[in-house]
Amino acid sequence: MNRAIAQAGTVKALGAMSGTSLDGVDTAVIETDGLTISGFGETGYRAYCDADRAVLRAGLGQWHGAEVEAAGDLVTEAHRAALSGHEGIDLIGFHGQTLSHEPHGRGTLQVGDGAVLAQALGTPVVWDFRSDDIRLGGEGAPLAPFFHFACAKWAGLSEPLCFLNLGGVGNLTYIDPGFDRPEAPGALLAFDTGPANAPIDDLVQARLGLSMDRDGALARKGSVETGALELFLAEPYFAKMPPKSLDRNDFSEMIELVRELSDADAVATLTGMCAAGVAQGVEHCPVPPSRLLVTGGGRNNPVLMQMLQVSLDCPVEPVETIGLNGDMLEAQAFGYLAVRVARGLPTSCPGTTGVSALVGGGVVSIPVPA
Ligand SMILES: Nc1ncnc2c1ncn2[C@@H]1O[C@H](COP(=O)(O)OP(=O)(O)OP(=O)(O)O)[C@@H](O)[C@H]1O
Numbered sequence: 001m002n003r004a005i006a007q008a009g010t011v012k013a014l015g016a017m018s019g020t021s022l023d024g025v026d027t028a029v030i031e032t033d034g035l036t037i038s039g040f041g042e043t044g045y046r047a048y049c050d051a052d053r054a055v056l057r058a059g060l061g062q063w064h065g066a067e068v069e070a071a072g073d074l075v076t077e078a079h080r081a082a083l084s085g086h087e088g089i090d091l092i093g094f095h096g097q098t099l100s101h102e103p104h105g106r107g108t109l110q111v112g113d114g115a116v117l118a119q120a121l122g123t124p125v126v127w128d129f130r131s132d133d134i135r136l137g138g139e140g141a142p143l144a145p146f147f148h149f150a151c152a153k154w155a156g157l158s159e160p161l162c163f164l165n166l167g168g169v170g171n172l173t174y175i176d177p178g179f180d181r182p183e184a185p186g187a188l189l190a191f192d193t194g195p196a197n198a199p200i201d202d203l204v205q206a207r208l209g210l211s212m213d214r215d216g217a218l219a220r221k222g223s224v225e226t227g228a229l230e231l232f233l234a235e236p237y238f239a240k241m242p243p244k245s246l247d248r249n250d251f252s253e254m255i256e257l258v259r260e261l262s263d264a265d266a267v268a269t270l271t272g273m274c275a276a277g278v279a280q281g282v283e284h285c286p287v288p289p290s291r292l293l294v295t296g297g298g299r300n301n302p303v304l305m306q307m308l309q310v311s312l313d314c315p316v317e318p319v320e321t322i323g324l325n326g327d328m329l330e331a332q333a334f335g336y337l338a339v340r341v342a343r344g345l346p347t348s349c350p351g352t353t354g355v356s357a358l359v360g361g362g363v364v365s366i367p368v369p370a
Pocket residue numbers: 018019020021022023165166167168169170197198200201211212213214215216295296297298300301330
């Protein structure tokens with residue numbers, strides 16, 4: 001019996017995440033028993049080249065067909081390369097690449113084949129983390145909150161706080177570390193706050209051939225167009241109570257709201273929309289958070305971080321402030337969640353996805369000896 005699938009003890013899990021920004025594959029080792037974090041190990045990053053990104057972009061919003069197949073093959077191969085070479089791994093947590101997400105419609109689609117990876121790498125792989133949650137009426141996302149809870153415990157935090165991921169999409173996790181289990185009612189509240197970097201990336205790519213507004217250089221020169229911001233916040237999503245989640249392109253019409261603006265004003269306005277979505281989301285927290293710990297690439301954007309700081313009454317800091325690696329938190333999360341799935345522990349609850357009951361969904365693929 002594989003150690004990681006046994007019912008106790010700390011194991012070395014290797015997590016992998018390819019997120020909605022389509023920037024590349026993050027990999028990270030985490031030592032855990034599925035409850036507490038014992039340590040963080042080596043990390044890796046394999047960037048997608050422009051040709052890779054074009055294949056993935058062609059699959060966005062699709063559910064079937066040649067573009068989905070091509071994206072899936074690319075993701076599997078990219079992960080086979082990225083996950084090779086790590087020593088002494090007991091279990092792999094493979095998220096795959098989300099192409100489409102419509103939890104109360106067609107469901108959710110993450111491409112990449114964990115069974116192929118298990119066989120190629122000779123290591124058990126946990127994958128397809130979101131489907132069971134949706135089958136039980138949940139949003140299927142966000143799933144990192146159970147890991148954020150473990151991180152808060154690892155850091156010895158005791159006051160209610162929030163983790164905020166600023167990737168292509170933003171997601172917020174409210175945590176009350178006073179509880180001893182993430183699934184305890186009241187321990188967690190989580191949801192997607194709105195678009196984060198995806199619309200900014202898409203606009204600067206289309207207008208300027210840039211992959212991002214690096215360091216907020218453009219936003220710094222621009223001004224937020226308040227009319228567009230008000231139209232954005234009038235979107236029904238923001239009045240909706242959690243649970244709620246988003247597809248990467250749910251707000252792609254935002255680009256229309258800034259079409260007539262200069263590059264700097266358009267980027268500043270999209271950045272302001274991201275911050276406004278977060279500020280609106282924090283209002284849902286049961287008590288005001290003592291601090292907001294920011295992870296994901298958006299924490300590197302000083303203009304966005306400043307907009308968040310002036311919008312909130314608590315300190316807004318990168319997760320590095322408490323010794324975490326904001327580039328790798330999602331990869332670590334799927335290593336952590338993989339151990340939980342393998343050991344029959346929940347990975348989502350009503351407070352994080354609106355699922356009707358605790359669920360620890362996922363497929364465990366075991367390599368067949370040659
Ligand atoms: N120095 C920087 N300045 C501004 N933005 C940055 C910087 N570094 C990264 N970013 C932004 O962060 C994005 C990547 O963030 P991240 O890797 O967390 O996204 P992801 O994990 O793919 O998305 P998600 O969490 O939604 O799945 C980039 O596409 C870019 O927009």
